[in-house]
Amino acid sequence: MKQGYFKVIENEKLCENVYKMRLLGDVSGITNAGQFINVKIDGVYLRRPISVCDLDENSVTIIYKVVGKGTEILSNLKEGALDVLTGLGNGYDLSLSGSEPLLIGGGVGVPPMYLLAKRLISENKKVTVVLGFNKKEEVFFEEEFKKLGANVIVTTVDGSYGVKGFVTDAITNLNYTYFYTCGPEPMLKAIYNTVKTSGEFSFEERMGCGFGACMGCSCKTLYGNKRICKDGPVLKKEEIIWEK
Ligand SMILES: Cc1cc2nc3c(=O)[nH]c(=O)nc-3n(C[C@H](O)[C@H](O)[C@H](O)COP(=O)(O)OP(=O)(O)OC[C@H]3O[C@@H](n4cnc5c(N)ncnc54)[C@H](O)[C@@H]3O)c2cc1C
Ligand code: FES
Numbered sequence: 001m002k003q004g005y006f007k008v009i010e011n012e013k014l015c016e017n018v019y020k021m022r023l024l025g026d027v028s029g030i031t032n033a034g035q036f037i038n039v040k041i042d043g044v045y046l047r048r049p050i051s052v053c054d055l056d057e058n059s060v061t062i063i064y065k066v067v068g069k070g071t072e073i074l075s076n077l078k079e080g081a082l083d084v085l086t087g088l089g090n091g092y093d094l095s096l097s098g099s100e101p102l103l104i105g106g107g108v109g110v111p112p113m114y115l116l117a118k119r120l121i122s123e124n125k126k127v128t129v130v131l132g133f134n135k136k137e138e139v140f141f142e143e144e145f146k147k148l149g150a151n152v153i154v155t156t157v158d159g160s161y162g163v164k165g166f167v168t169d170a171i172t173n174l175n176y177t178y179f180y181t182c183g184p185e186p187m188l189k190a191i192y193n194t195v196k197t198s199g200e201f202s203f204e205e206r207m208g209c210g211f212g213a214c215m216g217c218s219c220k221t222l223y224g225n226k227r228i229c230k231d232g233p234v235l236k237k238e239e240i241i242w243e244k
Contacts, residue, residue, distance in 0.1 A: 001088055001211050002029030005081045009059065011074075014140040017066045018108070019075050023082065024059045032091025033116035034182070034202055034234050037062065038210040040083040044070040047085065049207050049229070051182070053111035054118070060086070063111040063140070088210060089233050092116055092200055094123070098177025101125055102199075103150075104167050104191060106132040106183025110141055112202060116180055117150050127151065130170050132187065136161035168194045182233075189242055201240060202233045219243070 006025035014020050030037070030052055037060065038047040048070040054061035066075050094116075101120055105113040110131050120127050128151040133139050135158045145152045154162030155170045163170045167183075168190045179199030181191050188201050205228040208216030212230030219228060221239040226232060 002026065002086050004029075004084060004086065006060070006084045007081050008077050008079055010061075011077055013075075014063065016137050018063060018138070018140055019066070020053075020061060020063050021074070021077075022059050022061045023084065025084070027055055027058060027060050027086060029087030030055055030060060031087065033094070033119055034091035034112050034180075034200075035087060035089045036112075036233065038085040038088055038207075039074070041070045041073050043073050046208065047210055048074070049088070049204075049210050051108075051112040051202075051204075053114050055115055063108065065108045085210065089229060090231065092180050092202070092234050093236075094119060096178055096198070096200075097123075097125055097180075099125060100175065100177045101127055102171065102174060102176035102179040103127060103129045104132070104171065104179060104181040104183070105129070106167055106181075106187040107134075107138070109181070109183030109187070109202070109204065112182050113180070114141065114144065114148075117145060117148050121149050128153065128174060128176060130155065130167045130174075132156075132167035132170075132183065133161075134158065166190060171195070192237065192240065192242070195237070199237050200234050201237065203228050203235065204233065205229075 004026045006023035009024045010022035036049045036051045050062040103113045129145045130153045132155045182202035205217045208214040217228040
């Protein structure tokens with residue numbers, strides 16, 4: 001984990017309540033796709049965890065949805081610097097992907113799929129990405145994934161764009177060697193019950209400290225209790241116990 005100050009160099013609205021922010025600073029703490037950063041926001045008590053969406057030598061990109069006070073304040077930032085903890089969480093294990101990995105992102109679970117897709121494609125993997133949203137107005141990053149060279153399928157619950165239904169409706173007839181997913185828990189659970197291969201789930205659990213100290217994000221797995229922030233947020237399919 002590294003702490004540093006990052007300059008806000010972009011904070012652009014992508015669609016209704018969803019923003020893309022680019023932060024300039026020391027990104028050397030970030031290694032894996034699926035890791036997250038923890039942002040200190042003036043006006044709220046706890047830091048807010050947000051997944052790494054993209055990365056280059058000196059900047060990190062995040063995509064966030066405005067759901068409460070912290071993200072509302074963030075969306076109004078035009079310039080300045082943010083105190084950020086980087087390199088948090090384990091991230092996805094790319095070595096298990098096989099030749100044709102399937103990536104499934106739902107809503108604000110889409111952003112971590114971007115860096116993952118980018119890295120898998122750079123390893124010559126044939127990547128299919130399924131992006132799930134409620135309606136057309138919420139769709140973002142379809143073109144960005146296509147530009148990477150991924151096969152992209154968009155689903156909307158109301159059928160206003162792409163395949164009508166849930167991401168699980170789009171994956172039943174696909175062939176793939178392994179899967180990676182991130183999104184709301186009901187979606188993750190439905191995927192667990194649909195997928196045909198092994199794979200990995202990223203959980204966006206509510207957090208306290210975000211770096212393993214408070215046990216506030218502890219969950220039961222088949223291999224004992226794990227802290228989502230430190231031992232996760234990515235868990236393997238074989239270790240998950242659904243408690244709810
Ligand atoms: C590892 C990780 C990665 C994440 N990545 C992203 C991301 O890439 N993009 C993104 O938009 N969000 C992401 N989140 C969720 C994000 O952290 C919360 O939306 C944010 O902290 C809300 O802060 P707030 O002050 O705006 O809302 P608050 O005022 O704290 O909460 C407003 C409402 O949102 C609900 N809420 C807050 N946090 C969560 C959560 N983690 N899960 C479900 N409901 C929540 C609250 O229950 C409340 O109803 C991630 C969370 C984790 C743990
Ligand atoms: S949030 Fe404190 S241990 Fe995970």
